[in-house]
Amino acid sequence: MSAVTIPYKVQLRRAARSERIFRLFATTAALLVLALLAGVLLALLYGGWPALKTFRFGFLTNTIWNPVTEQFGAFAALYGTVITSLIAMILAVPVAFGIAVFLTETCPLWLRTPIGTCIELLAAVPSIVFGIWGLFVLAPVLQHSVQPWLIAVLGDLPVIGKLFRGPPFGIGLLTAGFVLAVMVLPFITSVMREVFLSTPRSLKEAAYGLGATQWEVVWDVVLPNARAGVVGGIMLGLGRALGETMAVTFVVGNAHRISGSLLAPGTTISASIANEFTEAVGKLYTSSLIALGLLLFVLTFIIIAAARLLLLRLEARGAHI
């Protein structure tokens, strides 16, 4: 500030103007977030409209994906997306639960941060690395050891046997599910861990006071108390699994087909887009792929929105305790 004084009124005016400008920037930036979401939705709708208009509701139920006859149905891709994500959840949730329990209960204090960091480092590994690891390391192991074992042991059982038939390719829906499970594991683990740690001490001490074992405290006190958070974390992991592209593209087998067996190759929405978009010739083909993208976006939107709402409710409840 110079010694020659600027009239106070001028200073005030200038400060007010800077304030208005800065506030405008900040508000615009915040509104940009909304605009972005709207923009993405609109762009996808616009691009996917020709396909949606041509196929109507049949787009969702048609299993045929034939660029030659220009018949496009999303069902095979949807099926693959849902199945691989489901497998990922079935594999990842128990393991995540186990890790969260270990880190919050049994683990010696000095080990908690290092092990926790290691698990979180799994989240930092880029998805393409999971893809090539899945193709070059996991798939051969599955093809030569695990899958023949699954076929031999489970293939002939009455109901679930149908899930484990067919030649062991090494790649396919099951492998994709495995890789996705490893990818979403750290996310679910960290949410569960946070939620378990926020259990009020009084609840746990009361249970111990009644003579409960450590496991009973976890299963009957911590977990029910953390229910909303756990479900929220699982749904976040599910949202991640649904949208994952690179890891799945390498190992899913790229077959627009529905087969009863988990060992069969299939495809997911994001893998189809990644593989076919740059080469799709013809308005309907491109539009169908964009419509697939819209479908995926809406699907993940619903899951993520539900998860966030649950977590919000948990935070709100937490404030009351």
Added chain:
Amino acid sequence: MHRISRLTAAFSAVALIGAWVPQTIADDISGAGATFPYPVYAKWAEAYKQQTGIGLNYQSIGSGGGIKQIEASTVTFGASDKPLEPADLKQNGLVQWPQIIGGVVPVVNIPGIKPGELVLDGTTLASIYMGEISRWNDPAIKKLNPSLNLPKLDIATVYRSDGSGTNFLFTNYLSQVSPNFSKTIGANASVQWPVGIGAKGNEGVANQTAQTGGAIGYVEYAYVKQTGMTYAKLINREGKAVTPEAKAFQAAAANADWARAEGYYLILTNQPGAGSWPITGASFILVHADSKDTNTAAALKFFDWAYTQGQSMAEGLDYVPIPAPVVKLVEKSWQDSLTVDGKPVWLAK
């Protein structure tokens, strides 16, 4: 605040310098499309860059991709092994010509079978890909290979998951030799395969076949040559078992009458001749008849260089160069039909 503004200044300077410096060097010629000719185009591009300093950035995304990108004019030229029909060319204002000839070869991954040992014919190959034959020790395969020890192994068919000219050549051949295949699957750049795993590009199929035990795939021969994969012999139209190699592809191309083909539209599969390889095909380049792309002239110079000076490199990978009389025809059509912003772009040498 000071530190942040200093940092921003520093690295925007780096980015700007990075963006400015090579403006003085000419833009790379950009092309995209077929993976069929990629090994030879990559070799040519490398040699051309060493000789002239001009880069050719070719992205092998599949013939379908090449057609799409040239139609959208996001690249200077597109490449496709499935030639566009004259009507399509006119509709999109494109000109096409054959740049190189090669062969599509079945490759297998069967323990104990060495390259060139397995013999297949068109109908058996079609049945395998239709899922009718599912094990390697099937009697139909055994009949063609009485002396081979074929294991009781599931066949894993590998096909192209992307829109591909190689796929077109392969299905075109199978449709000719198997009416059942023609009816159920048909011939095109992308078809619905009833069984098997999909892989992207010739590279993807080669890689997947090499990774999966019991697999069979189909790739352009240069991929087999470069990687030492296990190829199979095919029985051609005359009933002879032919080994895939340059002279077999040449025999198939010998009957091609390019002068009479409108838009150079010619499919070379299942050609007569005792030494002909049944799945031979040419790979085509596509450019706009009236291009807005200033790199078109540079691209044509490259293709002319490839025709004349790239022959030995192509032969080294067992491709068949386009014969000289046809090159003359092609370059005359450049002169007659190609313009950039209305002005003719290729002047006779």
Added chain:
Amino acid sequence: MTGNLRRRRITAAVALGASGLATLLGLATLAAILWTLFSRGFAGVTLSVFTQTTPAPGSSGGLINAIYGSVVMTLLGLAIGAPIGILAATYLSEYGRGKRLSTVIRFINDVLLSAPSIVIGLFVYTLVVLQMGHFSAIAGAISLGIIVLPVTVRTAEDMLRLIPSSLRQASAGLGAQPWRTITSVVYPAARSGLLTGVLLALARISGETAPLLFTALNNQFWNANLNQPMANLPVVIFQFATSPYKNWQSLAWTGALLITLFVLVLSILARLISNFFSAGQSRIE
């Protein structure tokens, strides 16, 4: 009674033992991936990786054009997304607290955070690539910037909120307008947290492949022109790993190792900074 107690004790032991096994499983998987990366990628880490461009199949070469492209597009994406993200977070934490709009924005932001990155790639393809008429590094940077935005908003808002209001009140008491308070008091106080957020966003986009597939495409040669397709590590790894050429596959593994090391180091660095400075944070109070 004792039988019941023993059974409960055994159940507890088994369950907790299983949880230990689960942890081992998780750690073993991380170890397996890192081991694969090192064993297959380390041999390829030679000087030529950093001095030569991507080769044709069978020839020798390196990854320098891909590394350069990745660095440029990532930094550019950060430059696009981070400032907007911090400004938006400023709104949420300083101007918009308690407002309905803020809750909505926060919610939408979280949705964007978990949106599939391939959808972002499609969005930028339609909006930028098709309008420009060609693929370019700019389009790639924009798509990365769009991914950076929600990540930065989230972490920046959390960090800004941590700054105690006593600081803001003191500044206001001295007569400073809100913008002055924010820029002279809040930002410097939160700078380590903001830096952590930026580092995490950087780590996140360094490994992204899908959005670059249809925006920056790829480039066989050295290209520093932002208006042209630019090579980048993830797409190069994608292309090389699915090929049958040994030299390409080896370069793919080396590239994967480089990216993973970079991202891991960033993540650990971000953690260290936040731990180190959060200890200092409590001193302010």
